[in-house]
Amino acid sequence: MSQGSKPVKQDHLSGETVGAPARVLVVDDSRAQRQLLAMYLRRWGYEVFESASAEEALALCSAMRIEVVISDWMMTGMTGVEFCKRFRALPREGYGYFILLTSKSEKSEIADGLEAGADDFVPKPVSSEELRARLRAGMRIISMQAELVEKNRVVAQTLEELQRLYDSLDRDLVEARKLQQTLVRDRFRDFGRATVSLMIRSSGHVGGDLVGCFQLDDRRIAAYSVDVSGHGVASAMMTARLAGYLSGSSPEQNLAFQAMPDGGRMVRPPARLMMEFNRMMLEELQVEQYFTMAYAEVDLLSGDVRLAQAGHPHPVVLRSDGRLERVGSGGMPVGLIPDAVYDDTHFTLHRGDRLFLMSDGITECPGEGGFELGEDGLKRMLVRLADLDSPALLEALVWDLARHAGTDRLPDDVSGLILDFRS
Incomplete structure (x- = not known):
């Protein structure tokens, strides 16, 4: 497992990195494939983590927040599809975008990957330009989801404040009703x-x-x-x-x-x-x-x-x-x-x-x-x-x-x- 870092942040309109780190985990039992992908990702400004197996990757995802996972489909032990299912079952804050690397093209196999929770697919051999475009799309989704979560938090906080005000007003009106009833004692x-x-x-x-x-x-x-x-x-x-x-x-x-x-x-x-x-x-x-x-x-x-x-x-x-x-x-x-x-x-x-x-x-x-x-x-x-x-x-x-x-x-x-x- 290795890592490199560079401060980045995804703009949800352009997909470009503009400020805070975005963490990407590369999972592949081929060391050469991992290093190649990691080189691209660091060059594009992402904070990169590597795992040689799905089991090792699950442990890492349980210990820290990972925004994007790029996983090979066929690996020794747990496959990429099985790993995706386990990844989706992990308790986490925010959405994790999951990309499967595959040479499979059958519709039924693609459907299995989507059913397991995969968001996107990149065919092998990997084209750096296509991978970069897929990552930008994923980061836009993550950014919009984070923005939606924040708006929901603000709405929930506002509703809570309104409820407190309503409860206070309701108590005052109950007392006012009691006082008004005394007018016709x-x-x-x-x-x-x-x-x-x-x-x-x-x-x-x-x-x-x-x-x-x-x-x-x-x-x-x-x-x-x-x-x-x-x-x-x-x-x-x-x-x-x-x-x-x-x-x-x-x-x-x-x-x-x-x-x-x-x-x-x-x-x-x-x-x-x-x-x-x-x-x-x-x-x-x-x-x-x-x-x-x-x-x-x-x-x-x-x-x-x-x-x-x-x-x-x-x-x-x-x-x-x-x-x-x-x-x-x-x-x-x-x-x-x-x-x-x-x-x-x-x-x-x-x-x-x-x-x-x-x-x-x-x-x-x-x-x-x-x-x-x-x-x-x-x-x-x-x-x-x-x-x-x-x-x-x-x-x-x-x-x-x-x-x-x-x-x-x-x-x-x-x-x-x-x-x-x-x-």
């Missing part, structure tokens, strides 16, 4: 002469729907349903801000109350509240988002209701005798145009009646055929579920929506509020 409120049941289901980690209720004074309560445009974190942040403006625990921040010069507070009528929200969105917050809303002020003694609607689905009154009534006068979404005008709608709840506020995730839920549920589909669901109490009705409504959509992964946030009047 109580899913059932008892105000004595009325109860309020609430339901909210986000289509993603976080959503843009909000439902709630709070006490206005000794005889009046407010109930609302909000749907912020868009989905995801931005919408969730807006719902959190709106929840602060409709907080029963912080009346000094609640826009439903207007501060008076004498230090007292006056309750804003629903339509005036919508106008105040619209002014605040356009003049103070100045965000790209808008929201729809239904807001009801309910007198617990008389059952009188004053309701304003801003681009939100029409609320439904479920009468105690089984009738369903759509209420509300429409209106523009909040935050779209300056000086939008909203109207109050008046109606009365009687003992046993229920007021249902909902987001458009219910009425616009697409079915398997692509058709939306719509108000008529919602009414059919409510008639079928009317015998259930309100918390159970809201839960069953979500299940019916999943059956309608053909999946429990609904495309939009879904929320609803039912006020049971029992005075």
Whole structure:
């Protein structure tokens, strides 16, 4: 075994040696043939190793990285084809290019060599120019394979970094979901002469729907349903801000109350509240988002209701005798145009009646055929579920929506509020 060295590197386009060493192993039981090939290879700038047998060559290939093997086909002991099979079975980094030297020309024999893993063949007697061309082709393949491996390594590293970022973002969104759920901490409120049941289901980690209720004074309560445009974190942040403006625990921040010069507070009528929200969105917050809303002020003694609607689905009154009534006068979404005008709608709840506020995730839920549920589909669901109490009705409504959509992964946030009047 002998070696010579010269710093070389293969350019994968030209096949020329340009910088770092490329190792070539010559395997032949003819010493004269090995020396002749080695002389050519050193002249061309390769680092050359020689082996007199396939067994000796396998030991060398196991101990060090060899880029190219040039092996005679017919040798004493292990043949070149058998050696090629054993060479391919060795654990190694990078590709090893294998050239067989042969006087065989039968197609079946050539096929055996290819099946064993040979990359190329050079006929004997060896032409130096042909061998050099074959080596250049082999080095181009090795260079491209090394380049591909490096690109795959970079891609894998990038994917790993993206996965870490995704996992971190996913953990943050899970925590954000928990925080958003606290905005509707109580899913059932008892105000004595009325109860309020609430339901909210986000289509993603976080959503843009909000439902709630709070006490206005000794005889009046407010109930609302909000749907912020868009989905995801931005919408969730807006719902959190709106929840602060409709907080029963912080009346000094609640826009439903207007501060008076004498230090007292006056309750804003629903339509005036919508106008105040619209002014605040356009003049103070100045965000790209808008929201729809239904807001009801309910007198617990008389059952009188004053309701304003801003681009939100029409609320439904479920009468105690089984009738369903759509209420509300429409209106523009909040935050779209300056000086939008909203109207109050008046109606009365009687003992046993229920007021249902909902987001458009219910009425616009697409079915398997692509058709939306719509108000008529919602009414059919409510008639079928009317015998259930309100918390159970809201839960069953979500299940019916999943059956309608053909999946429990609904495309939009879904929320609803039912006020049971029992005075």
